[in-house]
Amino acid sequence: MSEKLAKTALTPATHTTPPAKFSHGVRKGNLLQVAGQVGFGPAAEGAAPTPVGPGLREQTLQTLANVEAVLTEGGAGWEDAMMIRVYLTDTAHFAEFNEIYNEYFASLQEAPAARTTVYVGLPAGLLVEIDALAVLG
Template identity: 50%
Template sequence: MTRTVITTENAPALAAPLSQGIRKGPVLQVSGQLPLDPDTGEVVGTTVAQQTEQTLRNVTAVLKAGGAGLEDVVMLRVYLTDPAHLAEMNGAYAAAVGEPFPARTTVYMQLPPGLLVEVDALAVLDD
């Protein structure tokens, strides 16, 4: 099986040694996406809800570029900077992702200043 790099201008390109996504067969892994505007590279929003919405827009853009959608996601990993943000993030997440929800893990970690959330995704497509 060939490993295919997935790129899109509809999600931010990061100055890091990573691909926006990788697809191998029916499996598509989306690298951690941040709440950055793809056109400007600037952080979108000051609340965790606003940042979650933008981050999930970026995840969705990479999924789409790889031939997938949120309905193909089996696992999302959410990285938050503060446990106090969980309820607000859950509200924005539920609205953006919709039911049936994929499996999810939430981890608390330090992100660069101004960033409150990061999300990566694992999708499996019907091939």
């Protein structure tokens, strides 16, 4: 019988405690799932997190930084990402998002991750949410 792999919750120091019972990321064996991250900057102790800016560029770059922080906390990087899911609030943002995304990953040497983009409703002020699945080793 095989040994059961431990499941580890991940919360980078830059992240606040989630508002419900979930983890920012979970690693089990060589799999790392990053929960949906949004464009919140690091919040001051006791302060509510807020979006970094009203624009798609600022929020996308912060969201990607937040996903990367969880990947790093779990011992991974973008080169380990197999799947990235993007949630946009406005179909008109698709082309601009792709420009920002392509710029962000321009220096990635590995094959790019697979990606899905869907349109959703997010809390007021938020324009984008991103999650990722990474495989390590």
